[in-house]
Amino acid sequence: MPRKYKGNMNGQRYVANTSPYKREVHDLDNESRNCQVDEVIRAGQDKPYESLLDAKQEDFGFCAYCVQEQAR
Numbered sequence: 001m002p003r004k005y006k007g008n009m010n011g012q013r014y015v016a017n018t019s020p021y022k023r024e025v026h027d028l029d030n031e032s033r034n035c036q037v038d039e040v041i042r043a044g045q046d047k048p049y050e051s052l053l054d055a056k057q058e059d060f061g062f063c064a065y066c067v068q069e070q071a072r
Helices: 037-042 052-057
Strands: 014-017 024-027 046-049
Touching: 014 037, 014 052, 024 052, 037 046, 046 052
Parallel strands: none
Antiparallel strands: 014 024, 014 046
């Protein structure tokens, strides 16, 4: 999937869903249909990150569909 340039995204690789019910980060280089990133952006619940470490430090979990196992 291509990088996103809408919502709060400006081409970053990672996007976190800030919904209090989800709080997970997605890897747009490995995006799956199950991720529903476009819906997250439309809802205004997108927070861009340059690295998984930054998202993890802010207590975001990793998406089971798109974040590689070695990053867990």
